Amino acid sequence: MLNHLAILPILVPVVTAALLLLPYFSAHQTARRVLSATGFGLTLVIALALALQVQSGGQVYLLGDWPAPFGIVLVADRLSATFVVLSTVLMIGGWLYGCGRDDTQEPFFLALLHFLLMGVNGAFLTGDLFNLFVFFEVLLISSYGLLIHGGGKNRIRAAMHYVLLNLIGSALFLLALALLYSQLGSLQISDMGLRIAALSESQQWIVQSAAGLLLIVFGLKAAMLPFHFWLPSAYKQASPVVACVFAMMTKVGIYSLLRVFTTLFSSDAGQLAGFGQSGLVIAGLLTIAIAVVVLLASADLRSLVAALVLMSSGTLLSLVGVGTISTDSALLYYAVHSTLATGAMFLLVDIIATQRGNLGDRIARGRRMQHQVATGWAFAFLALAIIGMPPLSGFIGKILLLQSVTGSSWQFAFWAMLLVASLLVLIVLSRAGSSIFWRLLPGKPAVNPVSIWQWAGLTWLLASLLALVFAAEPLLQYFSAASAEFSLPLRHVKGA
Amino acid sequence: MELIIAAMIGLLTCCGVFLILRARTFAVMLGLTMLSYAVNLFIFVSGGLTAGAGAVLGKTSAYADPLPQALVLTAIVIGFAMTAFLVVLAIRARAELGNDHVDGQQPQEPR
Numbered sequence: 001m002l003n004h005l006a007i008l009p010i011l012v013p014v015v016t017a018a019l020l021l022l023p024y025f026s027a028h029q030t031a032r033r034v035l036s037a038t039g040f041g042l043t044l045v046i047a048l049a050l051a052l053q054v055q056s057g058g059q060v061y062l063l064g065d066w067p068a069p070f071g072i073v074l075v076a077d078r079l080s081a082t083f084v085v086l087s088t089v090l091m092i093g094g095w096l097y098g099c100g101r102d103d104t105q106e107p108f109f110l111a112l113l114h115f116l117l118m119g120v121n122g123a124f125l126t127g128d129l130f131n132l133f134v135f136f137e138v139l140l141i142s143s144y145g146l147l148i149h150g151g152g153k154n155r156i157r158a159a160m161h162y163v164l165l166n167l168i169g170s171a172l173f174l175l176a177l178a179l180l181y182s183q184l185g186s187l188q189i190s191d192m193g194l195r196i197a198a199l200s201e202s203q204q205w206i207v208q209s210a211a212g213l214l215l216i217v218f219g220l221k222a223a224m225l226p227f228h229f230w231l232p233s234a235y236k237q238a239s240p241v242v243a244c245v246f247a248m249m250t251k252v253g254i255y256s257l258l259r260v261f262t263t264l265f266s267s268d269a270g271q272l273a274g275f276g277q278s279g280l281v282i283a284g285l286l287t288i289a290i291a292v293v294v295l296l297a298s299a300d301l302r303s304l305v306a307a308l309v310l311m312s313s314g315t316l317l318s319l320v321g322v323g324t325i326s327t328d329s330a331l332l333y334y335a336v337h338s339t340l341a342t343g344a345m346f347l348l349v350d351i352i353a354t355q356r357g358n359l360g361d362r363i364a365r366g367r368r369m370q371h372q373v374a375t376g377w378a379f380a381f382l383a384l385a386i387i388g389m390p391p392l393s394g395f396i397g398k399i400l401l402l403q404s405v406t407g408s409s410w411q412f413a414f415w416a417m418l419l420v421a422s423l424l425v426l427i428v429l430s431r432a433g434s435s436i437f438w439r440l441l442p443g444k445p446a447v448n449p450v451s452i453w454q455w456a457g458l459t460w461l462l463a464s465l466l467a468l469v470f471a472a473e474p475l476l477q478y479f480s481a482a483s484a485e486f487s488l489p490l491r492h493v494k495g496a
Numbered sequence: 497m498e499l500i501i502a503a504m505i506g507l508l509t510c511c512g513v514f515l516i517l518r519a520r521t522f523a524v525m526l527g528l529t530m531l532s533y534a535v536n537l538f539i540f541v542s543g544g545l546t547a548g549a550g551a552v553l554g555k556t557s558a559y560a561d562p563l564p565q566a567l568v569l570t571a572i573v574i575g576f577a578m579t580a581f582l583v584v585l586a587i588r589a590r591a592e593l594g595n596d597h598v599d600g601q602q603p604q605e606p607r
Contacts, residue, residue, distance in 0.1 A: 130567055137574045144581060148588075156589050157600035160521070163585060164598060167528050167578055168516070174535045174571055178542035181564065 005053060006061035006076040008046045009084050009121040012039055017114035026107035033099060036110045040095055043117065044088045051081035055478075058485060060127065069191035075127035078482030079332070083124040083255055086336050087248050089464050090343050091117050097347050097457025098241040100450075102149065109149060116142040116245065123252050129180070129187045132256060133173050136221075140166050143249065146242045147234060158237035162230050165220060173217040179210035193263040197270045204271055214260065215276050222253030223313050224280075225287045231313075232294055235306035240350035241457075243302070247343040250313045251335055257320050258328070262486060277321045281410050284318025285417050287311075292424050301349040301361040304432060305342060308386060311421060312338035318417075319401065322408050328483030330400035333476060337393040337468055341385045344461035348378050351454055352436065357446045363432045367443040371450060376437045378458060383429040385465055388422055393468040398422065400476075501541055508534035521586035521596045525579065532575040539568045 016039030058077030119139025223231040265275040291311035319331040353361040355369040388398035515527025543561030550556035
């Protein structure tokens with residue numbers, strides 16, 4: 001049973017989702033919730049078990065028991081297990097929140113969430129480039145459905161751009177795959193890494209252009225600078241739960257860059273070693289810059305948080321570019337922190353908007369909220385975590401980031417960009433917080449009830465952020481072992 | 497044969513890109529379909545062009561690379577699903593927004 005642990009984070013969500021499509025479950029709300037709770041709970045337990053199990057070395061799971069590199073493989077190591085746990089935790093937060101509203105509006109909402117979890121987990125676990133494409137499509141088609149969930153003009157308009165861009169992205173991904181296959185004769189990522197050193201001069205050109213295409217595709221997912229236009233409008237228009245779980249989507253791009261580029265263009269790759277690294281650093285830093293502009297220009301909280309997602313994406317991209325073991329472990333910690341923090345922020349913004357009625361999430365003075373104190377403390381907690389003030393996880397994450405680039409040639413550009421951006425986040429969040437919570441208009445609070453499920457979802461994510469602080473030491477050990485492990489090239493083939 | 501296939505893929509991509517840049521949902525949809533045809537052909541020939549060779553071992557003396565054929569099948573199926581979704585989304589967008597531009601509003605005429 002334990003040998004099959006690697007495939008279960010994909011199987012459990014897909015079975016749950018398929019069951020949720022049955023007429024019985026779309027008619028019975030309680031049954032639907034019990035089933036999806038079971039599905040999420042089981043996935044979380046499995047993901048945690050997997051994360052503990054891979055501590056004794058990564059696993060290669062041969063689907064259908066065909067020998068690698070001919071069959072399709074799943075690769076479970078510390079890196080993929082970390083992201084699987086992260087995506088499951090975030091989805092549970094979004095699910096709890098969604099039970100309050102989205103689930104009652106649309107019976108298939110929960111099924112789509114489970115399909116999304118399947119796609120995301122699959123993308124994290126696969127060891128095969130073509131299956132990465134397939135899982136990308138699985139998570140994309142669920143995300144299309146989720147994005148237009150709730151309907152409305154603006155949502156459809158944002159979804160149109162998102163869908164078209166991603167369809168073009170998929171076409172480019174396939175082109176890159178075909179180019180790589182024609183030169184390397186394999187699509188298993190670690191096997192490709194083995195073969196890449198033996199290429200002739202003329203073949204290297206083709207592989208380079210394919211890698212450039214892959215950079216575009218993953219950059220599109222991660223909202224890297226020239227391809228970031230979809231992110232602010234999509235995240236602003238999506239329903240709050242969807243925006244929360246979409247905080248994971250940019251990390252899929254980051255993970256793919258990390259996995260594919262580190263394996264393909266490792267130090268063993270000869271001439272092609274380190275392909276695209278400096279480009280990534282520059283694009284990442286510029287993404288932070290553009291995120292700051294979006295941040296300063298945002299008149300409502302949703303676009304503000306979307307800018308924060310863009311900023312964390314830029315930070316992570318530039319760290320992928322620097323690409324040493326210490327930056328990679330800092331990157332993992334920061335990725336986990338920023339995903340949970342921005343996800344929770346999207347939920348909190350919706351709680352604020354619900355209570356303020358017509359005023360919504362605009363950064364403007366309003367009357368006192370019904371749950372003013374609880375909302376205010378949650379906002380202060382998340383703001384401190386995102387800015388990077390001690391003692392919360394953002395502080396640990398940012399210190400690690402700054403330390404990890406010390407000594408690299410990018411140190412000063414990176415420090416300057418990150419510190420200035422953090423200062424501006426501090427200013428913008430203080431301004432937003434003080435005008436929403438302190439500069440109140442006189443009058444009785446409006447009564448717009450916030451459901452207990454909404455608080456539950458937010459609390460779950462806040463608790464996981466706290467866990468990130470208290471368990472910082474063992475987690476950091478895990479992450480540095482993870483980055484040492486996946487930076488070792490070609491381990492998977494030998495392990496098979 | 498290489499030249500014909502390459503020219504065909506190039507032509508399809510060309511038409512696809514042109515249609516996508518028309519920025520009207522129906523044209524964009526056709527453009528994406530053409531682009532995916534081009535991509536599918538490209539995947540199909542990525543294992544090398546061989547004439548008269550079987551895909552199954554033991555039937556003929558020469559055999560073609562079977563993997564791109566499997567890949568292209570998957571890509572075609574996924575492409576169909578995505579196109580179907582896009583058609584529905586485009587119809588919905590036309591109904592909700594009242595026009596078929598991908599931005600959801602008619603562009604301003606240049607003066």
